Amino acid sequence: MxxxxxxxxxxxxxxxxxxxxxxxxxxxxxxxxxxxxxxxxxxxxxxxxxxxxxxxxxxxxxxxxxxxxxxxxxxxxxxxxxxxxxxxxxxxxxxxxxxxxxxxxxxxxxxxxxxxxxxxxxxxxxxxxxxxxxxxxxxxxxxxxxxxxxxxxxKGQGGSEGTALTLEEVAAKLQKLYRLPPMPALALRILRLTANPEASARELAELIEFDPSLTAQIMRYARSALFNYPGQIQSVQEAVTRVLGFDRVAHVALGIASVRAFDVPREGALGMDQFWRHSLYNAFLCQKMAEMCNADKGLAYLCGLLHNFGLLLIGHLFPGEFEELNRLREVNQDVSMRSLEQQVFGDADGQEVLAVGHGAIGGILHRLWQLPDAVVKAAGVHQQPDYHGDHEVYVLMVQLANGLLKQQGIGDEFNPDDLEALSGRLGLSEDDVESLSAEIGKVGAELDDLARSLTA
Structure with missing residues (x-):
């Protein structure tokens, strides 16, 4: 020593x-x-x-x-x-x-x-x-x-420990103190459709095609180089049946429609542009991991895609504080998000509850919107190292994806993480992790293009 x-x-x-x-x-x-x-x-x-x-x-x-x-x-x-x-x-x-x-x-x-x-x-x-x-x-x-x-x-030192309140206590206080946005009507209809095991690709396509903007985004996604589909795609139903599959289309459409609940600036490390970039990369990696872990690929994709919605809720409810948090993230590149959130909200009058972090806030919103339990949990505890509990595999996939992305300079999470321990708990080998890292480079250009199209 x-x-x-x-x-x-x-x-x-x-x-x-x-x-x-x-x-x-x-x-x-x-x-x-x-x-x-x-x-x-x-x-x-x-x-x-x-x-x-x-x-x-x-x-x-x-x-x-x-x-x-x-x-x-x-x-x-x-x-x-x-x-x-x-x-x-x-x-x-x-x-x-x-x-x-x-x-x-x-x-x-x-x-x-x-x-x-x-x-x-x-x-x-x-x-x-x-x-x-x-x-x-x-x-x-x-x-x-x-x-x-x-x-x-x-604001000196962060004075609030994020673990002091349970998720239920935070949820009760949030609902009492703030007007939380409802799930947009289109997103709610998509969510209800996905809960029906008899739902067809035609029904999903018809629902999406009610919205021209969403239709264009789904078509652009299906035609991207990510999938290298050799033929022509003329409709959303063809995108579902020939290229993307029911679950992926439903989940991407759900994410796009849900984001419309929030008014958040595009710019900055936490703005909408970077939110979509981070979310798409995380979702892609989670789906890849699910194949290796025998987990539900569609559910894993949705967990990765929606895990950071708490940031959007904070930006929507508190634009001034979000601007400060955005600026602090860019300046303090070696500080964890939890520390920065405690700086901004830990001693703010009436807002101490938000110092639990955007993960817990997002989990609460997902629960209120009645999203799948695994999505609620992956959002709610993705900032908690060493989490053990319900839907653990999906939490670990989101955490490992964030750790791998952090090495590439993607995302906002700078919490300490142990990639070897995370991959070990998922049963992934060193070769598996190396292949996941390699995948990031292979699809980066396509995911970046897709992220830009979603905020255009």
Missing amino acids: ALAPRLEQYLNRKAIAFSERPIETVTSFEAAVMASGEDRGSILRASLLIDLEGALMVVHPFDSALDLEAIQQLTGRRLQPLTARQADRLFSDCDPGFHPAIGGAYDVPVLLEDEVAQWPQAVLSSGTDSSLLRLEGGNLRLALAGARRGHLVI
Whole structure:
């Protein structure tokens, strides 16, 4: 067990006393924090920004999110987040993603969130994936000597734990406090049709063809390179019977029709454009996994497609807070969505219930809309690591898909995840996971085109 070499040399050269906290080897700093059992209120995070003048480190509490406007006012610089790859190059002697919050060791200037200077102790990354670094208050201030200080974060530390309320309690409060949108009439008719085991492709096609826009989107989907159908497709019924199948058409149509319940901007990391991109990729991977796991392919596709509806509901009900959350997601690229949601809603007057996260919110909406139980559960707990319970296989598929997509820079989920553990619980081999990752590259262009068409 050892610190990153440059960090250890810096601390020894400055005669700064420290101790190490060993942990099991993990894949991310977020996972290290969870594994350590340390009080999250004493943990520091390093966020890396850059402009033409060079890199800058912002040192702030782990459960806080950067306010880029405040940083610009303090520095007079238009700084943007470094990508993970750029940051790893800057910390070349560290394990990927494990960046110590001591810029002096890497010749990077530091901005320090004001409150941290008064902390009696702090825990931070050691630069390795097997330990954390602990500094007492005086030594912490020595290690960060020379840092410029200011108020740099949004709403301080998140004060609400998402697990404090049950889904039933949150549902009751949401229905009491807010007017939740009903399922659009067309979506409801599609849902009722799918519940009828005797329903035919002709009935589904006729229902879809009542809506010209939905018809055009389904036809565009069937004609996409995803399916490489060699002949001509002239009607929705042909799309159902020859190319897509009843379940896939019904589920895509249900998703498209349901989204019409929400008024959400297209732009940004959480906007409608990226929502559709993330959802389509996740649904595609879930369906592939279902084939490997002997699960229901249609149900798996629907779970992946609808798992993020909670974000749309938040954007619909709270446009101002959603705009803030959208901005925080773009600026704080290494922070989990749960942390950001707690920043925005954890201490907001009357809105604390929303700090449970968009997953739980989406699950509640799906339950009110009487969607299948597996869809409710996959949405409701997809942010919960180590979930065990009803419809577990569908939850795990959504979580694994999100983890694989995160590696490709797709989606909004930056929660710590263990892909090996997730795939193992699904009974998938390393080769299976590699083939799923390869599939993302094969169909990426077609899924991107489809996502753009759904928001056009």
